[in-house]
Amino acid sequence: MRMTILSPVADRLSKLAIELPSWAFGNSGTRFRVFPQRGVPRNPFEKVADAAQVHKHTGLAPTVALHIPWDRVEDYGALAKHAEENGVTLGTINSNTFQDEDYKLGSVTHSDDRIRQKAIDHHFECIDIMDQTGSRDLKIWLADGTNYPGQDDMRARQDRLADSLEKIYARLGGDQRMVLEYKFFEPAFYHTDVPDWGTSYAQVTALGPKAMVCLDTGHHAPGTNIEFIVMQLLRLGKLGAFDFNSRFYADDDLIVGAADPFQLFRILVEVIRGGGYAGPGTVFMLDQCHNIEDKIPGQIRSVLNVQEMTARALLVDRDALSAAQAVGDVLTANTILMDAFQTDVRPALAEWRASRGLPEDPMRAYADSGYAAGIVADRVGGTQAGWGA
Ligand code: PSV
Ligand code: MN
Ligand code: MN
Numbered sequence: 001m002r003m004t005i006l007s008p009v010a011d012r013l014s015k016l017a018i019e020l021p022s023w024a025f026g027n028s029g030t031r032f033r034v035f036p037q038r039g040v041p042r043n044p045f046e047k048v049a050d051a052a053q054v055h056k057h058t059g060l061a062p063t064v065a066l067h068i069p070w071d072r073v074e075d076y077g078a079l080a081k082h083a084e085e086n087g088v089t090l091g092t093i094n095s096n097t098f099q100d101e102d103y104k105l106g107s108v109t110h111s112d113d114r115i116r117q118k119a120i121d122h123h124f125e126c127i128d129i130m131d132q133t134g135s136r137d138l139k140i141w142l143a144d145g146t147n148y149p150g151q152d153d154m155r156a157r158q159d160r161l162a163d164s165l166e167k168i169y170a171r172l173g174g175d176q177r178m179v180l181e182y183k184f185f186e187p188a189f190y191h192t193d194v195p196d197w198g199t200s201y202a203q204v205t206a207l208g209p210k211a212m213v214c215l216d217t218g219h220h221a222p223g224t225n226i227e228f229i230v231m232q233l234l235r236l237g238k239l240g241a242f243d244f245n246s247r248f249y250a251d252d253d254l255i256v257g258a259a260d261p262f263q264l265f266r267i268l269v270e271v272i273r274g275g276g277y278a279g280p281g282t283v284f285m286l287d288q289c290h291n292i293e294d295k296i297p298g299q300i301r302s303v304l305n306v307q308e309m310t311a312r313a314l315l316v317d318r319d320a321l322s323a324a325q326a327v328g329d330v331l332t333a334n335t336i337l338m339d340a341f342q343t344d345v346r347p348a349l350a351e352w353r354a355s356r357g358l359p360e361d362p363m364r365a366y367a368d369s370g371y372a373a374g375i376v377a378d379r380v381g382g383t384q385a386g387w388g389a
Pocket of ligand 1: 023094141181183243287
């Protein structure tokens, strides 16, 4: 690669890896309507094949996260082999305790021991699956909460949560981890049992080093300074994973970097500053759905957005920034950050791709590949993604 603005950071840029959600490839929508698309996967094998297309054209997405039971199969070894044959591997296993009748009033926080044990057992099943897929991480997001003040004892629920998580944690193998995701509301509207990073942090810290926090960028109140939370969790050694997506109003799950690219940049600046970039500690995942746009190009655009903002964040002149900060030069410090954000890295990224044998324009390469027409012709009766439907 000839010298470009990215040459000084090219090696670090090549370390970027983003995990794709299997559920992004199935049909999804809102509670108002699901608009089905032709050619969507009919099973987890086809979801993995579609995810592999994203990696093939971008080199950025080597792993695929599964969601259980949506991605339940007879033979997980066969699914892992299929992934490898397609050039990717299976990543995080997501549990799901939000679609079963029994969990109306809670899952791992439920006051009924039978239901609580059922939720714990589901997580044991997820860990068994991790053993077969070779996945390291179990991701737990809980819909648990209440709708009305007085509906239940929030403190007792927190205690049951701690107890359940302890049992799940005890099942993890030596190299396995758990990440606990927080969300401030929905589907519960009065209180949520893991509403914020502080609660997640308190719960995982009580468990031990294999339990970490998962930060979903769409799970905060409007105006929240998410990069501050990123800084704090990295400082505390507990930022286990991101679920990247964009929001305008609530849990919108739009394409990452689409709504507020500057926020994504600021988050990535703190990730790099805090040592969370490209190490084993903090996984970059997407948690998105594509309700009205095509799914594979939607995921390609998403990983390219992350790459673009990562490149800009890597370009921040750290030494100059520290010097300006040290002397309290407010405007210079701000200018240094904004210079990096406002750098157009797209031409240099195209060259960076070409130098690695990747298409300069992955969106175009996918469009020209004929894959979309192939799946439309081959697949009839695709699956519901399971979320938002
Ligand atoms: C909940 O809103 C969430 O973001 C959790 O990560 C779930 O695993 C995911 O959605 C399901 O799509
Ligand atoms: Mn999420
Ligand atoms: Mn969400």
